Amino acid sequence: MGVGYLVRRTFGVMKENGPTHVLSIGTIAIAFFLFAFFLLLPLNFTSFVEAWGKKVQIILYLKDGVKQERIVQITGELQREAGIREARYISQRQAMESFQQDLAGYGGVLEGVEEEIFPASFEITLEERFRTPERIRALAARLDNIKEVDEVQYGGMWLERFSLFLYTLRWGAWILGGILVVIIVSVTANTVRLTLYNKKGEIEILKLIGATDTFVRLPFYLEGGLQGLLGAGGAVLVLFVLFHFFTLKVSPYVNLYFGQLRLHFLPPNLIAWILGIGVISGLLGGLFSLRKPSRI
Amino acid sequence: MIQFFQVYKTYQANIPALINISFKIEQGDFVFVTGPSGAGKTTLLKLIIRAERPDQGEILVNKRNVTRLKNSQIPALRREVGFVFQDFKLLNNKTVYDNIALVLRALGHKKREIPKRIRQVLRVVGLDERVLKQPPLKLSGGEQQRVAIARALINTPSIILADEPTGNLDPELTVEIMDLLGKVNNLGTTVVVATHDTSLVDKYQKRTIPLYKGKVAG
Numbered sequence: 001m002g003v004g005y006l007v008r009r010t011f012g013v014m015k016e017n018g019p020t021h022v023l024s025i026g027t028i029a030i031a032f033f034l035f036a037f038f039l040l041l042p043l044n045f046t047s048f049v050e051a052w053g054k055k056v057q058i059i060l061y062l063k064d065g066v067k068q069e070r071i072v073q074i075t076g077e078l079q080r081e082a083g084i085r086e087a088r089y090i091s092q093r094q095a096m097e098s099f100q101q102d103l104a105g106y107g108g109v110l111e112g113v114e115e116e117i118f119p120a121s122f123e124i125t126l127e128e129r130f131r132t133p134e135r136i137r138a139l140a141a142r143l144d145n146i147k148e149v150d151e152v153q154y155g156g157m158w159l160e161r162f163s164l165f166l167y168t169l170r171w172g173a174w175i176l177g178g179i180l181v182v183i184i185v186s187v188t189a190n191t192v193r194l195t196l197y198n199k200k201g202e203i204e205i206l207k208l209i210g211a212t213d214t215f216v217r218l219p220f221y222l223e224g225g226l227q228g229l230l231g232a233g234g235a236v237l238v239l240f241v242l243f244h245f246f247t248l249k250v251s252p253y254v255n256l257y258f259g260q261l262r263l264h265f266l267p268p269n270l271i272a273w274i275l276g277i278g279v280i281s282g283l284l285g286g287l288f289s290l291r292k293p294s295r296i
Numbered sequence: 297m298i299q300f301f302q303v304y305k306t307y308q309a310n311i312p313a314l315i316n317i318s319f320k321i322e323q324g325d326f327v328f329v330t331g332p333s334g335a336g337k338t339t340l341l342k343l344i345i346r347a348e349r350p351d352q353g354e355i356l357v358n359k360r361n362v363t364r365l366k367n368s369q370i371p372a373l374r375r376e377v378g379f380v381f382q383d384f385k386l387l388n389n390k391t392v393y394d395n396i397a398l399v400l401r402a403l404g405h406k407k408r409e410i411p412k413r414i415r416q417v418l419r420v421v422g423l424d425e426r427v428l429k430q431p432p433l434k435l436s437g438g439e440q441q442r443v444a445i446a447r448a449l450i451n452t453p454s455i456i457l458a459d460e461p462t463g464n465l466d467p468e469l470t471v472e473i474m475d476l477l478g479k480v481n482n483l484g485t486t487v488v489v490a491t492h493d494t495s496l497v498d499k500y501q502k503r504t505i506p507l508y509k510g511k512v513a514g
Contacts, residue, residue, distance in 0.1 A: 005401055005407075016389070201385065201387060202387055202398075204385070205385060205387070205398065206398070206402055207374075208345065208347070208374060208379050209374060209375070209378075209379075209398075209399045209402060209403070209447075209451070210370075210371040210372065210373070210374035210375035210376075210402075210403065210451075211371060211402035211403070212371050213367075213368075213371075215402055
């Protein structure tokens with residue numbers, strides 16, 4: 001059987017049952033749109049989290065009265081600690097000066113304030129590979145064990161919760177994907193079943209004249225696969241158009257609040273996955289609709 | 297060659313359709329299978345192409361044991377047999393050309409070969425090429441049955457099975473179609489016609505397998 005004839009037959013089958021197929025492809029497209037959207041969301045939030053992660057510092061506030069020799073020792077300990085790029089000691093005086101600088105425009109607000117109320121601290125910047133919420137948390141816990149440390153602060157505590165949220169979202173998307181496969185299989189199976197009903201006469205004749213099972217069945221499998229492909233492709237296309245609109249019109253306003261937010265569309269391998277899931281679940285739908293020999 | 301050996305066929309609810317049927321049809325024969333409605337004529341034809349399976353007995357078609365064929369071997373059997381129906385079973389959403397070409401396409405014939413073969417078979421069944429572009433419903437009953445015969449003949453089968461081929465036709469067209477089947481038989485094809493029309497059998501004086509309530513009568 002020629003490929004050209006097979007494709008013509010498949011499209012012929014779909015054309016004859018046009019409105020049903022449009023409805024079916026539309027349903028598949030809506031389902032895939034949701035799936036792709038839930039994949040796109042964590043993808044962009046991840047880059048957002050990474051951008052914020054780069055700014056994360058750990059600050060160790062020291063107890064009062066730590067001697068100079070001990071500070072030198074702690075500096076050495078910190079520099080030997082894996083993941084720490086730089087550990088900068090901020091004395092009480094430096095802390096006060098910095099604070100004064102920050103409030104320079106407010107005149108004599110700090111008049112009479114003494115340096116003793118500002119705790120000495122270490123500002124720690126991290127190596128790039130250590131800027132993940134899990135590693136920051138682990139490091140902060142270790143540093144908290146230093147006897148002279150009064151308090152450990154790291155600005156990215158919310159990042160941890162946000163990362164958990166993204167993790168849930170990502171898994172949620174794949175669970176949604178699983179549900180999606182069931183929906184697509186069922187939608188395509190029902191559409192193919194309708195086509196089979198419409199083509200009953202032709203199938204009967206094909207069987208009687210000695211057409212092989214493959215010849216009879218192949219257009220129906222392809223019909224299912226094509227529905228899945230068109231539905232998934234349509235969903236990616238619509239999402240791309242909306243994404244483009246968002247990056248053009250909305251993201252400048254978002255950047256005002258979040259800095260230079262770089263948005264990414266789904267990478268090619270993920271698009272290929274989406275299309276692949278579409279085709280395979282569509283083919284499965286075709287397969288299910290033809291599994292009873294009496295139907296064909 | 298078609299040969300039945302003590303064939304039995306019972307449908308659900310224990311309704312016997314054929315009981316102990318044995319006969320032999322040689323290559324090139326013209327045979328009528330006769331009997332009233334429900335006598336088992338259609339079942340007998342269906343058994344020949346393995347559209348039904350006998351409960352007991354053996355059936356040989358062109359030296360193939362039809363009863364023991366695997367499902368994958370059925371298409372090869374059916375390619376040697378052309379089938380003509382009372383209601384023509386033409387696809388009304390396709391042209392006459394596509395109705396006939398469907399067989400060749402399904403059997404993997406080359407695209408360029410198809411128009412030539414269709415013109416040839418059209419001459420055999422006595423139809424004008426102008427009908428090719430028309431849907432079957434635009435043709436008369438006789439013409440539709442000729443198209444159905446053309447479709448059955450296009451793959452040059454060695455056997456033609458016709459189930460009440462003139463059942464929907466008036467006497468004049470009946471003669472035309474029977475003459476056409478006679479012509480096909482003269483070309484060497486075995487023709488088996490199932491009919492309840494005794495006048496047809498009387499007129500053509502061919503060998504008859506009479507069925508009555510699932511048994512060979514007489």
